[in-house]
Amino acid sequence: MSQMRKDIFTDRWAIVEDGDGLQPTDFDFKKFTRDKGFCPFCESNESSTPEEVFAIRNRASSPNGPGWSVRVVPNSRPRLRIEGGLARRAEVLHDLMNGVGAHEIIVETSRHDRSLHELEIGEISDVIRAYVARIVDLEGDKRVRYVLIFKNHGEGAGAHTISHSISQLIALPITPRAVKTKLMIARDYFALKERCIYCDVLQQELRGRKRLIAENEDFVAFAPFASRFPFEMCVLPKFHSSAFSRIEASQGKNLALILRNVLQKLDQKVGGPPYNLSLHDRPFLRPRGNYWKTIEEDFHWHIEVLPHISRITGFEWASGFFYNPLPPEVAARSLSPDFPSELAGSNTP
Amino acid sequence: MSQMRKDIFTDRWAIVEDGDGLQPTDFDFKKFTRDKGFCPFCESNESSTPEEVFAIRNRASSPNGPGWSVRVVPNSRPRLRIEGGLARRAEVLHDLMNGVGAHEIIVETSRHDRSLHELEIGEISDVIRAYVARIVDLEGDKRVRYVLIFKNHGEGAGAHTISHSISQLIALPITPRAVKTKLMIARDYFALKERCIYCDVLQQELRGRKRLIAENEDFVAFAPFASRFPFEMCVLPKFHSSAFSRIEASQGKNLALILRNVLQKLDQKVGGPPYNLSLHDRPFLRPRGNYWKTIEEDFHWHIEVLPHISRITGFEWASGFFYNPLPPEVAARSLSPDFPSELAGSNTP
Numbered sequence: 001m002s003q004m005r006k007d008i009f010t011d012r013w014a015i016v017e018d019g020d021g022l023q024p025t026d027f028d029f030k031k032f033t034r035d036k037g038f039c040p041f042c043e044s045n046e047s048s049t050p051e052e053v054f055a056i057r058n059r060a061s062s063p064n065g066p067g068w069s070v071r072v073v074p075n076s077r078p079r080l081r082i083e084g085g086l087a088r089r090a091e092v093l094h095d096l097m098n099g100v101g102a103h104e105i106i107v108e109t110s111r112h113d114r115s116l117h118e119l120e121i122g123e124i125s126d127v128i129r130a131y132v133a134r135i136v137d138l139e140g141d142k143r144v145r146y147v148l149i150f151k152n153h154g155e156g157a158g159a160h161t162i163s164h165s166i167s168q169l170i171a172l173p174i175t176p177r178a179v180k181t182k183l184m185i186a187r188d189y190f191a192l193k194e195r196c197i198y199c200d201v202l203q204q205e206l207r208g209r210k211r212l213i214a215e216n217e218d219f220v221a222f223a224p225f226a227s228r229f230p231f232e233m234c235v236l237p238k239f240h241s242s243a244f245s246r247i248e249a250s251q252g253k254n255l256a257l258i259l260r261n262v263l264q265k266l267d268q269k270v271g272g273p274p275y276n277l278s279l280h281d282r283p284f285l286r287p288r289g290n291y292w293k294t295i296e297e298d299f300h301w302h303i304e305v306l307p308h309i310s311r312i313t314g315f316e317w318a319s320g321f322f323y324n325p326l327p328p329e330v331a332a333r334s335l336s337p338d339f340p341s342e343l344a345g346s347n348t349p
Numbered sequence: 350m351s352q353m354r355k356d357i358f359t360d361r362w363a364i365v366e367d368g369d370g371l372q373p374t375d376f377d378f379k380k381f382t383r384d385k386g387f388c389p390f391c392e393s394n395e396s397s398t399p400e401e402v403f404a405i406r407n408r409a410s411s412p413n414g415p416g417w418s419v420r421v422v423p424n425s426r427p428r429l430r431i432e433g434g435l436a437r438r439a440e441v442l443h444d445l446m447n448g449v450g451a452h453e454i455i456v457e458t459s460r461h462d463r464s465l466h467e468l469e470i471g472e473i474s475d476v477i478r479a480y481v482a483r484i485v486d487l488e489g490d491k492r493v494r495y496v497l498i499f500k501n502h503g504e505g506a507g508a509h510t511i512s513h514s515i516s517q518l519i520a521l522p523i524t525p526r527a528v529k530t531k532l533m534i535a536r537d538y539f540a541l542k543e544r545c546i547y548c549d550v551l552q553q554e555l556r557g558r559k560r561l562i563a564e565n566e567d568f569v570a571f572a573p574f575a576s577r578f579p580f581e582m583c584v585l586p587k588f589h590s591s592a593f594s595r596i597e598a599s600q601g602k603n604l605a606l607i608l609r610n611v612l613q614k615l616d617q618k619v620g621g622p623p624y625n626l627s628l629h630d631r632p633f634l635r636p637r638g639n640y641w642k643t644i645e646e647d648f649h650w651h652i653e654v655l656p657h658i659s660r661i662t663g664f665e666w667a668s669g670f671f672y673n674p675l676p677p678e679v680a681a682r683s684l685s686p687d688f689p690s691e692l693a694g695s696n697t698p
Contacts, residue, residue, distance in 0.1 A: 321521070
């Protein structure tokens with residue numbers, strides 16, 4: 001019999017099947033493929049993009065020329081623009097404002113033929129340094145309240161035709177409701193228990209181990225209890241921290257290690273599904289629009305990986321409920337058969 | 350410049366482009382196609398489905414035989430099952446319960462070669478009668494708190510390989526958070542203004558007319574101010590009512606008329622995109638889990654139509670924000686060029 005499971009961080013429910021007889025390779029999806037056309041993100045094509053706002057480069061190289069490992073440029077077709085004021089206003093009952101913000105492309109490598117999970121640890125650490133640098137820079141723009149960094153891998157995850165490995169950054173003048181929901185739930189939990197909800201779940205997952213996928217000194221990756229998708233993953237720092245940008249160099253290296261590990265597992269054990277990766281950071285603290293006085297205690301940044309290997313239907317759209325054919329315990333065990341898992345038997349055939 | 354627009358019913362934001370130069374036919378999507386294999390939902394194949402729980406049939410016909418116009422059967426691979434207790438319980442911090450509920454297929458026509466928008470008005474009215482009959486029946490099951498009726502049209506909307514025109518019904522033991530959010534916002538609005546938020550938006554749309562798509566005596570269809578997708582539509586009763594199941598026969602006929610009208614427009618003017626349709630009804634009133642004492646005044650049922658013709662990326666997944674390349678004013682005007690629209694100029698090129 002299926003179970004209904006509640007996600008403790010969002011109050012969202014998922015219907016999770018018993019997964020009877022399903023194998024990790026039983027899913028049908030459009031595998032990632034690499035295009036071979038002209039690519040504006042490749043080394044030596046720097047003049048095809050807007051001018052870079054950040055790069056990690058060789059000392060001998062010059063801005064907007066070759067010789068870099070990570071390069072950040074404004075999106076040439078941005079969803080939001082950096083110029084101008086917000087002009088918050090009403091249209092009778094409705095609220096609107098100008099589309100002011102930032103939309104940047106973080107080119108993760110100068111090489112067209114490498115995905116994120118195929119980079120060296122030093123290269124992935126550089127990508128993480130670029131994330132931090134851009135967040136710190138944008139915090140100085142008082143119009144910006146929230147920075148979202150995300151990655152679309154493969155067409156089924158909404159990626160465009162250029163397959164060069166990139167992340168995207170969108171800086172928003174408001175905190176999205178999905179983020180506020182997490183913050184409010186974390187705050188209510190802390191108010192009740194005087195403990196961080198993410199730290200508590202971390203402890204439960206580390207003790208139970210049946211949903212663990214990978215672990216190192218600073219991070220744990222697990223399949224969330226109420227996973228929406230088969231092989232959904234959450235990467236959580238073991239240290240409590242509300243702000244991603246405060247990550248230290250050694251922690252950045254361990255983040256690179258665990259990210260490469262779990263993305264390699266998706267590629268090798270599930271067969272290269274499309275996925276979205278997103279960084280769930282806290283909003284910037286601003287005098288207005290800041291309900292988050294206790295955010296440093298309440299919130300704990302994390303990364304979500306959502307493989308797109310099951311159908312989204314009218315049911316999901318209308319209810320926010322999800323239907324997941326594969327229990328996270330089975331997903332975790334098939335990704336990490338080496339993890340001892342004495343409890344796994346109770347939820348699996 | 351793009352605009353950021355807030356959806357008044359959900360507090361969700363959308364980035365809406367200025368749509369400069371876009372035509373309604375400029376979008377790329379996988380058009381609906383009809384399969385020709387064996388179909389369990391066709392007339393004379395009734396023995397291929399579980400036994401019917403409701404049907405509208407000729408007097409001379411017998412249950413589970415031919416001679417029907419609408420037929421409701423349990424899903425043979427249900428996401429939730431009707432048998433058993435919920436057994437609400439915890440796994441340390443996490444909440445879970447058994448997957449108890451109902452999952453039914455509403456076969457909208459006995460003919461394989463007709464989509465919903467190609468049926469006669471009498472036939473669509475029968476589909477609406479079937480929706481009502483099933484909701485009323487399930488209200489008697491005290492475990493059920495919410496009934497969601499939805500439709501997946503085309504593969505891009507999550508429909509399975511059988512193309513026979515069906516709706517689906519899922520009866521849930523909890524009210525989904527997405528529904529609760531709408532109810533809470535409507536309640537807060539009524540508490541402040543002593544007016545229904547949906548009635549207020551209805552009046553604004555009827556006065557402004559620039560987002561109107563269709564209208565008759567009982568219903569209006571419009572493109573929502575903060576539309577998530579190009580050609581997104583909301584069908585709203587002009588009469589205030591919180592419960593879909595109280596619809597009268599003449600209103601049911603007018604609902605059939607407006608639904609066929611807007612779905613025909615999607616097919617003919619946009620080129621047959623995949624879409625999801627969902628009924629947003631109030632939850633059942635139960636002694637427990639009922640925060641909704643004022644629901645009859647606060648809430649106003651409605652139908653949403655979401656065409657799937659733009660990409661969902663990590664941005665949408667992580668933020669709940671949407672990016673819509675086509676302003677709803679342009680969408681409405683291109684679907685209904687006959688509507689006078691003196692205000693449309695202000696938001697369009």
